Amino acid sequence: MSLTKVFPTEKFRNLSKFRHGLCVLLAIGMLTMCAVGNASAQEKKQIVRLAKLVIDPAQLEPYKAALKEGAETAVRVEPGVLTLYAVSEKNNPTHFTILEIYADSAAYRAHLQTPHFLKYKNGTKDMVKSLELVETDPLVPGMKIK
8 A cells, every 4th residue: 555545645735734833823822821821910910009198287187087988998898909008107197108009900990990989089189288109019029917
């Protein structure tokens, strides 16, 4: 029996092209999976920032009440809001720093659209004299706050 009957040349060429095409598709698929995995890992990186605010002294108590309500609600109802820890300076009680930790950038973006954040933002806009958002790189990423 001749090989041309078992593997006719045209069929063998088509099979070879098929295998080559399959290898190319497999390589593209693997590269795509790596790229998506990398993007997904970047998306899952925690967002950690400091919000530094100076509040109008005449509106200090209403600001503190609004901040307390907004932060407590966000931490309670939003799984992606890991921490909103606010402090004021002892010698400058109108100066606040808020440690904000979000599970990832999607959680942060979702937080900005919530009714409680919008209520806080719109309700305090005339109380805030200055706001500085400081992006940070955690020294120990993923560390839990007890």
